[in-house]
Structures are given as C-alpha cells and as structure tokens.
C-alpha cells in the first residue's frame with residue numbers, strides 16, 4: 001500500500017481501488033491513500049470516499065501493520081475492486097501539518113528529550129524529560145521567534161534503519177519508534193534547525209506556520225515538563 005502523504009503531504013484528492021472491506025466494523029483498505037493514519041501524536045484524517053454508488057464519510061484513519069484503515073460510516077454499497085475518489089478534510093489536515101512542523105521547531109529550541117506529545121487543531125503539546133527549573137517560557141518564546149524569522153524549507157531523506165542505529169542521538173522522541181517503509185526510515189530536515197526521523201506530515205516551508213504562541217508549561221511529574229503551543233490563526 002502506497003502512502004501518498006509520504007510522497008506529498010499536500011495531496012488532497014486521489015483515486016484508488018478498494019482492496020479490503022471489513023463489513024462488520026465498517027473499515028476499508030485502499031491500494032494507496034492520502035489519508036494519514038493516526039500515530040506518533042498526530043491525529044488521523046477525516047474526509048469522503050466517492051464511488052459510482054455514492055459517497056461515504058471517512059470518520060477516522062489509523063495505521064495498522066504497514067496499511068491504513070479507513071473507518072467509514074457505511075460500507076453497504078461498496079465492494080472490493082471498486083474505484084473510489086478520496087478527498088481529505090484539508091482545512092483540518094493543513095492545521096495539523098502546521099502544528100506538527102511547529103512542534104519540530106519547539107523540539108529544536110528546548111534542550112531536552114521528548115517523552116510524548118499530541119497534536120490538536122487548537123492546541124498541541126510536547127512533554128520534555130526536564131526538571132522544573134530547566135525550561136523558561138519567555139526564553140523558549142524568544143528562541144522560537146528567532147527561528148521563525150527566516151524562511152526554511154523542509155526536506156526529506158530516506159535512510160536504511162541501520163544508519164539510525166549508529167546515530168541514536170537523532171531520535172528525539174524516546175517513546176516513539178520512527179515508522180519504517182520497506183526497511184527505510186525517513187529523516188525530516190528543517191534547514192539547519194532540526195533533523196530527526198519522523199513519519200508525520202509537514203508544511204513545505206516554516207513560513208506557513210505563522211507565529212507560535214507558547215501557552216502553559218505544566219509540571220507532569222518529577223522529570224516531565226509539558227509545553228503547550230497554539231498558532232496565531
């Protein structure tokens with residue numbers, strides 16, 4: 001199954017054949033898809049699948065063993081082999097892409113390992129393995145503003161997973177293993193600001209993020225600082 005969002009995260013519409021239907025739980029698998037499968041703190045996508053027999057709503061999409069499962073509201077008129085046109089809810093996805101890329105920048109300016117995170121439409125967060133005095137809100141905000149001053153492109157490189165085993169310092173998120181596609185792992189590079197393996201969806205240039213507003217910094221345990229962020233629009 002080809003994940004179209006890995007090749008181009010801006011793909012909003014695509015055509016594909018249905019390769020599997022689980023009628024009981026209303027789940028569809030496609031030969032390729034632009035729907036992002038929930039994972040690594042990024043929510044799945046919603047949208048529609050349009051076929052000759054009408055259209056069904058995609059409520060949620062999740063990753064499963066190299067495939068993406070599309071949870072739909074009805075499978076009654078669909079069968080394996082049907083050609084569908086998929087359309088993702090772009091407004092929501094684009095917000096996730098901007099938020100996701102913003103979290104990379106946050107990760108780059110906070111000198112601590114990431115223990116978890118969650119992306120949302122209104123607010124997102126990263127948890128850092130850091131003690132209470134090591135993160136200063138104003139300091140983080142100043143550093144982020146500095147980083148956002150310059151345009152920086154996001155680029156990708158696929159490397160063998162062994163390359164990463166030799167450079168474990170690249171893995172910033174301690175609890176999440178980067179997803180593999182055909183034994184390879186994708187490195188995401190933001191100018192000379194950030195480099196880390198990631199399977200999520202990002203914008204092309206950090207200028208698309210706008211401004212990042214640092215919200216509450218919460219204490220979630222002895223060595224766990226949670227930084228909340230929102231975007232200016």
Ligand SMILES: [Zn+2]
Nearest residue numbers: 188198199200
């Ligand atoms: Zn990412």
